Amino acid sequence: MTKNEIAEVLVDIGVLLELKGENPFKIRAYGSGARILESMEQENVERLIEAGELDSVKGIGAALAQKIGELYTTGKLEFYEKLRASIAPGLVEMLEVPGLGAKKIKAIHEQLGIDSISELAKACADGRVAGLAGFGAKSAAKIAEGIKNREAYGKRHLWWLAQEVGAPIVQGLQKLSQVERAESAGSSRRGVETVGDLDFIVASSDPEPVMAWFCELPEVKEVTARGDTKSSVRFDSGLQADLRIVPADQFVFALHHFTGSKDHNVAMRQRALERGYSMSEWGLVPSEGEGTAKEKAERGESLPADSEEQLFAHLDMAWVPPALREGRGEIEAAAEGSLPRLLELGDLRGAFHNHTNASDGKATLREMTAKAEELGWEYLGIADHSKASFQANGLDEERLLNQVQAIRDQNASGASQTWVFAGSEVDILTDGQLDFADDVLAELDYVVASVHNAFSQDEAKMTARIIRAVENEHVTMLGHLTGRILLRREPYRVDVEKVIDAAIANQTIIELNASPWRLDMDWRLWRKAAERGLLCAINPDAHETSGLEHVAAGVNSARKGWLGAEHVLNTRPLDQVKQYFTSH
């Protein structure tokens, strides 16, 4: 088993132990063990397992090391098999119902003998759930509602679309006379590709009218909680939003706290404790003394912070951009002053993977060029589909060469400030051959190679197929590495590490497809890949003029992957890009 597969088993064990009513700290140990494995290099994991030294890693002790070793060598774990056999799958599923946690599920299971969601729905309806100790009519109704809405509401939402909902709400809050400060927080502020809900933090000494404004927004379908400091609402799309209102001097602490991530916060609190402080959304207070952190903060014992920079400075750290707050080494980097200078949208001077109406785009070459010019881009790459992508009206050799000529003519005419590169998004056929012969590819400025069919090939075949394309000397960059469509289509099975190795060895770029539905290659892979020499291109994969603006989503993902301008080809000036295409 690979380290990531092992990590999945560990996470699963944590869930099952929770349903068993195990010690919460034991459960946490499995979860953190999984995260540690995920953040390690596969080779390091293998080396440590084989040397019997895996337990030297902080967070992995003797018990976890033994289980990981067993999974690595045999692909199985007796402990896990037995555990899984002892718990009905329906109980695991019940965790997805809002308001149901391990303890309540355990009570329902043990006292009513229920082990499936459908039986649970019946027991809510006939009053058996309401009759349980610790439950009542309201809990039963809430569970029934949760089961009914599980499909629609359990879903995560695309970051890009959630932003479009959230941005006007923040602006609206900021305009209210009772509001001193208002910001978006949560996974949306961190720019995670999908978000569970929206979080808003407001500083105000007069919360009631602000709560009322929020709960009465026209797009609100349901108010699920309404308190003095926190309210939650649900929009028609199923997207949930939380508003938290705090006094002005606590705003920065609340903003940081609710921006997260959880892993980041845990590490920050540990760092605070090492310095004799206890940190919460209420402030940064001495850990000694009477009362809770909240009470201390209310007595004015918190260190002051008007900005997040000050908050981090109290812990002897540089400010960490929200994009990096994922508990992936940013704490250490901020402490030693080695945070990267992250890519910014303004660093981009163009992009390469875009379509016109010659294949499946909606806009003409001229319209796409005009939009690029409006965005201030020095260059635009056109890479329409190749003939094997029949469904996308892919170009054959003749149409492609005509398009190349049209692009050359347009550049020569001087009609646009934006230079256009002639490329192709050429299909990688099932055996790894390309859809155009080498002499055709040689006519182009650059080539994007992508997989568009036979997604169900096994991992070995798919990996070999893509690597063969990566090794082709005409291929400039690999398009959407895994083919995933967020929340809709799983990635195809491919050994991404091997493809990255091959791309580095062959000096082939891997694209960061900036379509908000793709964001592929995933940001979690970029930091290490770039450190090892992989070059990135941020490509909107635009199919209409407005699609070019999706580069913003790609920049966001690149930042989460710790990339700076130096890692991205399309931050380079036109002359350097021309030179790159000539020499690669």
Add this chain to the structure above:
DNA sequence: GCCGTTTTCGGCCCGACTGTTTTCAGTCG
């Protein structure tokens, strides 16, 4: 289950909201 220059036992991040209670447990983030 993990960890340790106060430690090999006794901690492990912290608080709000809800629904059930009459002081709190469970859930959630």
